[in-house]
Amino acid sequence: MVRKQRYQSCKNIGGIEFESLTPQPVRPDFLNQRNNEAFEDIMIDRLQAQMQAMQMLTKMQDVTANNLANINTPGFKGSNVFQKMVQQRIDGQMVTKAVPQQQVDMQQGVLEPTGNPLDFGIKGKGFFVVENQEGAQLSRDGRMHFNSNGFLVDENGSRVMGDAGPIHMPEYLKATGRGGNEASLEVADDGTIRLDGEVFDQLRIVKVEDTSQLERKGSNYLSAPEEVMVDDPSSKIMQGYYESSNVDPLNEMVDMMKTTKMFESQQRAMTSTDQMMGRATQELGKF
Amino acid sequence: MPFRALTTASLGMSAQQKSVDNIANNLSNVSTTGFKKSNIAFQDLFYEDIAVSKSGGSANRMSNDSPRLQLGHGSQAVSTIRNFTQGSISETGNPLDMAISGDGFFRVEKPDGSIGYTRDGNFTRDSSGMLVNSSGLPLAEQIEVPMEAKAVEVSQDGTVTALMGGDNREIELGQIELARFSNPAGLKAEGGNLFSETQASGMPFVDHPGAEGFGNVRQGYLEGSNVDVVTEMVQLIEAQRAYETNSKMVQSAEDMMSVTNSIKR
Numbered sequence: 266m267v268r269k270q271r272y273q274s275c276k277n278i279g280g281i282e283f284e285s286l287t288p289q290p291v292r293p294d295f296l297n298q299r300n301n302e303a304f305e306d307i308m309i310d311r312l313q314a315q316m317q318a319m320q321m322l323t324k325m326q327d328v329t330a331n332n333l334a335n336i337n338t339p340g341f342k343g344s345n346v347f348q349k350m351v352q353q354r355i356d357g358q359m360v361t362k363a364v365p366q367q368q369v370d371m372q373q374g375v376l377e378p379t380g381n382p383l384d385f386g387i388k389g390k391g392f393f394v395v396e397n398q399e400g401a402q403l404s405r406d407g408r409m410h411f412n413s414n415g416f417l418v419d420e421n422g423s424r425v426m427g428d429a430g431p432i433h434m435p436e437y438l439k440a441t442g443r444g445g446n447e448a449s450l451e452v453a454d455d456g457t458i459r460l461d462g463e464v465f466d467q468l469r470i471v472k473v474e475d476t477s478q479l480e481r482k483g484s485n486y487l488s489a490p491e492e493v494m495v496d497d498p499s500s501k502i503m504q505g506y507y508e509s510s511n512v513d514p515l516n517e518m519v520d521m522m523k524t525t526k527m528f529e530s531q532q533r534a535m536t537s538t539d540q541m542m543g544r545a546t547q548e549l550g551k552f
Numbered sequence: 553m554p555f556r557a558l559t560t561a562s563l564g565m566s567a568q569q570k571s572v573d574n575i576a577n578n579l580s581n582v583s584t585t586g587f588k589k590s591n592i593a594f595q596d597l598f599y600e601d602i603a604v605s606k607s608g609g610s611a612n613r614m615s616n617d618s619p620r621l622q623l624g625h626g627s628q629a630v631s632t633i634r635n636f637t638q639g640s641i642s643e644t645g646n647p648l649d650m651a652i653s654g655d656g657f658f659r660v661e662k663p664d665g666s667i668g669y670t671r672d673g674n675f676t677r678d679s680s681g682m683l684v685n686s687s688g689l690p691l692a693e694q695i696e697v698p699m700e701a702k703a704v705e706v707s708q709d710g711t712v713t714a715l716m717g718g719d720n721r722e723i724e725l726g727q728i729e730l731a732r733f734s735n736p737a738g739l740k741a742e743g744g745n746l747f748s749e750t751q752a753s754g755m756p757f758v759d760h761p762g763a764e765g766f767g768n769v770r771q772g773y774l775e776g777s778n779v780d781v782v783t784e785m786v787q788l789i790e791a792q793r794a795y796e797t798n799s800k801m802v803q804s805a806e807d808m809m810s811v812t813n814s815i816k817r
Contacts, residue, residue: 323555324602324621326808330557330801331596331624334564336794337571338594338627367621408593408633413734413754420593420631481622483598514797525804532811539817
């Protein structure tokens with residue numbers, strides 16, 4: 266009975282779901298007197314811990330793989346993985362284990378010049394706000410264009426938000442090339458959009474102080490609850506630039522090798538635990 | 553799936569592969585008349601939220617002050633963005649070569665009757681005297697140059713006049729018109745230096761060259777490709793290196809798999 270409960274809780278630990286563990290019944294004292302079973306339990310605990318470590322390392326490798334795959338994705342922010350020690354009371358025993366945690370690395374990516382007036386890079390911690398069917402999204406990928414209806418949109422066709430809703434500029438399309446000259450669309454470093462010198466709109470730039478609130482959405486989007494998004498006047502907009510990925514290949518390669526080697530040593534440890542258990546059952550059985 | 557890293561890295565490799573393919577196409581068109589280069593756009597793929605997917609709910613999520621684990625699935629090449637900046641203009645001396653300085657496309661009629669849009673102004677006269685492009689498609693304005701014409705002149709606003717051989721009389725043959733799009737990035741490249749309109753590009757505005765927003769026509773010049781070899785080479789190196797690091801990740805994931813297999817003696 267006790268054994269069965271333990272296995273159930275172990276399954277949960279494998280899935281890193283420490284918060285949702287229900288309190289387990291306190292381990293009865295008499296178990297300590299049954300030496301055989303206690304001995305076996307320790308061995309199984311050890312295997313369990315090694316398995317968890319390997320699962321954790323696999324997840325770390327997954328995160329590194331995703332960072333590397335996005336090494337050329339504009340505006341991509343890499344993930345940092347770290348371990349958090351969690352103490353948990355399972356079966357009346359305090360169990361300490363490491364849980365992998367992740368954080369969006371907000372380090373600035375290199376701003377690449379393109380010369381395209383509708384490419385924008387952000388210098389600082391801010392995000393562009395764009396809107397798609399799922400609501401407001403945050404993005405650092407500033408390669409934008411006008412769609413045929415005159416809305417400023419990003420790569421995915423999501424509307425870019427200004428001070429008062431989506432930025433809509435049908436005039437710009439008509440004005441292009443007035444008198445043989447291109448109509449000038451200038452974006453100042455605070456996001457103010459000027460059309461032939463006149464202020465037209467302002468790009469909405471927000472930041473999220475607590476990066477743990479950021480949720481990755483794919484398609485170069487992140488999202489955060491509305492209440493933690495604050496306007497960010499400190500970020501500078503660079504027109505004619507886009508931000509490249511902030512993934513550092515050197516760090517990622519080192520992480521990758523480290524994880525692989527740690528995975529190997531955990532496997533060695535697991536094999537020797539297995540050998541010990543094998544000897545315990547075989548040698549002790551001879552008496 | 554165990555060892556997501558393997559598939560993630562392989563998706564990263566295939567995205568970079570597409571980037572190399574695109575650069576190869578740009579480079580092979582480095583001297584194609586009127587060619588416009590394209591850039592490839594990458595995005596990250598979807599994320600799997602580990603904590604949510606296992607418990608099926610997030611009731612106690614807010615009590616968890618630490619960030620959760622979101623595992624990504626790599627990157628994908630989502631679109632190519634064509635870059636319509638002006639290509640370099642070079643003099644050819646051929647009176648039927650035309651370059652557009654500024655915005656706009658020549659319109660040629662395709663065999664199925666639809667209109668193709670091109671920046672390639674390498675026109676010639678076919679056997680019946682029609683102005684056709686290098687692949688034999690006539691201009692949509694159907695300009696016919698008479699056999700006895702001694703010289704053809706194209707003004708900056710597209711008016712085509714011919715100097716007749718016998719009496720040095722000038723006759724007007726027609727006017728070349730240009731097409732513009734509100735979103736040229738939405739045009740579909742068809743090969744043969746032609747583009748066709750799509751829903752994304754919108755309907756064309758047609759007007760004579762030099763009209764508001766339209767470029768001028770320069771006779772005797774051709775627009776070269778706007779591919780910049782140095783930029784392309786740098787991008788090629790970037791893509792190749794990214795491919796390489798991703799291939800190392802595939803190798804490393806494979807190593808981990810064989811380590812896993814050796815747990816059982």
